[in-house]
Amino acid sequence: MAKNDSGRIGVYKRALLAGLWRENPTFRLLIGMCPPLAVTTAVKPALTMGLSVIFVLVCSNVVVSLMRNLLKPHLRIIMFTLTISTFVTICDLYLKAFFPDMSEILGAYVPLIIVNCLIIFRAEACASKAGLIVSVLDAIGMGAGFTLALCIIAGIREVLSSGCIFGFRVMPGWFVPWASMSMPVGAFVTLGLFLGLVNTFTRKMKKD
Amino acid sequence: MDRFFVLLTGFLSVVLVNNFVFTKFLGTCPYVGVSDRISSAFGMGLAVTFVTTLSGTLTWLMDDLVLMPLGLEIARYICYIVIIAGAVQLVEMYVRKFVPSLYKAFGIFLPLISTNCVVLGICLFLDVWETDNLLEAAVLSAGVGIGFTLAICIMACIREQLKLADVPACLKGMPITLITAGLLALAFMGFAGMIR
Numbered sequence: 001m002a003k004n005d006s007g008r009i010g011v012y013k014r015a016l017l018a019g020l021w022r023e024n025p026t027f028r029l030l031i032g033m034c035p036p037l038a039v040t041t042a043v044k045p046a047l048t049m050g051l052s053v054i055f056v057l058v059c060s061n062v063v064v065s066l067m068r069n070l071l072k073p074h075l076r077i078i079m080f081t082l083t084i085s086t087f088v089t090i091c092d093l094y095l096k097a098f099f100p101d102m103s104e105i106l107g108a109y110v111p112l113i114i115v116n117c118l119i120i121f122r123a124e125a126c127a128s129k130a131g132l133i134v135s136v137l138d139a140i141g142m143g144a145g146f147t148l149a150l151c152i153i154a155g156i157r158e159v160l161s162s163g164c165i166f167g168f169r170v171m172p173g174w175f176v177p178w179a180s181m182s183m184p185v186g187a188f189v190t191l192g193l194f195l196g197l198v199n200t201f202t203r204k205m206k207k208d
Numbered sequence: 209m210d211r212f213f214v215l216l217t218g219f220l221s222v223v224l225v226n227n228f229v230f231t232k233f234l235g236t237c238p239y240v241g242v243s244d245r246i247s248s249a250f251g252m253g254l255a256v257t258f259v260t261t262l263s264g265t266l267t268w269l270m271d272d273l274v275l276m277p278l279g280l281e282i283a284r285y286i287c288y289i290v291i292i293a294g295a296v297q298l299v300e301m302y303v304r305k306f307v308p309s310l311y312k313a314f315g316i317f318l319p320l321i322s323t324n325c326v327v328l329g330i331c332l333f334l335d336v337w338e339t340d341n342l343l344e345a346a347v348l349s350a351g352v353g354i355g356f357t358l359a360i361c362i363m364a365c366i367r368e369q370l371k372l373a374d375v376p377a378c379l380k381g382m383p384i385t386l387i388t389a390g391l392l393a394l395a396f397m398g399f400a401g402m403i404r
Contacts, residue, residue, distance in 0.1 A: 032237075033233075033237055034235075034236055037236060038233040038234075077322065078293050081293065081322070082286060085288075085289045088285060089282065092285075093282070107336065108329065111328070112234070112325055112329060114285060114289060115324065120323055180394075184231055184390070184393040184397070185391070187390070188390030188393055192379075192382075192383045192384065192386030196378045196379045199378040203377075
């Protein structure tokens with residue numbers, strides 16, 4: 001009995017931790033690449049985006065997991081997207097009502113969460129097969145991994161493009177801000193180089 | 209004549225100046241996923257162009273004729289998604305029937321167009337840009353698709369050459385593609401300021 005329990009806890013733990021590093025959506029699986037490029041000019045919008053994604057991911061995984069036995073294969077994707085778009089609408093209206101300035105900055109990227117591959121991928125790969133608790137833990141883990149990735153990229157870009165982070169100056173006075181870091185080119189190059197760094201690390205870890 | 213110029217500048221603006229891939233980062237997934245051979249890249253571009261034109265126009269009509277008069281803006285995203293999924297289904301059926309070779313080449317990517325950011329992106333940006341007539345909406349939607357095709361074809365050409373280049377092992381694949389995209393975005397920034 002005890003052994004069975006620890007096995008179940010092991011499954012839960014794996015589901016929760018997979019998204020953080022081993023299957024990090026941005027750095028390892030390379031899905032949902034729009035937000036890491038588009039909303040990472042500063043940490044604050046990136047964090048808002050990450051939290052919105054966590055909310056939508058958890059809610060949609062719960063609903064998909066509950067209705068997984070009713071799904072017909074050819075209507076699967078449309079059911080997923082309808083579920084997701086309902087929750088994105090809720091999230092969008094909430095942001096508009098309580099954080100109007102963040103909603104202004106994020107603009108069309110909040111509704112674009114609907115077509116973020118990450119959420120549909122988790123619905124398809126996890127929630128439509130696994131039970132409720134595993135789905136929720138998986139959603140929290142994946143969402144946290146995604147938020148982490150967004151914040152890392154946003155942190156690098158914000159420090160280099162303005163010398164500040166959350167509005168506090170962190171770079172010394174002689175630092176000349178790199179204007180290009182806040183432009184599209186900065187997004188692509190930062191993410192590209194960071195992925196290169198991640199690859200190097202994982203390769204080293206494998207060797208050891 | 210005036211209206212023609214408005215349409216022309218709008219078209220050039222979405223193809224070159226406000227290219228969705230390079231300035232708004234929409235459609236990055238297929239952009240790095242399907243761009244390793246020029247033939248599949250071009251096919252993907254055409255399919256996306258077709259779907260954006262169709263769904264951009266349809267969602268604009270839906271917004272203008274149904275949602276706005278009834279005050280149902282709250283259900284906007286859900287309606288958009290249903291229209292896009294319908295349009296994609298139509299394209300999929302058409303391609304499977306009439307161009308089976310292309311259907312095989314697309315594989316999984318064709319159904320995935322319905323979750324392509326470019327397609328939902330144009331529907332949303334038509335609203336942000338306050339497009340006020342049907343023709344403009346149709347031209348802008350087609351322009352976005354053509355801009356995507358342009359971007360993905362340039363990328364495919366570069367990546368075909370890149371296969372012969374000596375890339376550091378850790379940058380192989382995705383990272384070098386993203387860095388190349390960054391340099392392309394830099395090049396496309398040269399168009400900025402030409403038209404708004």
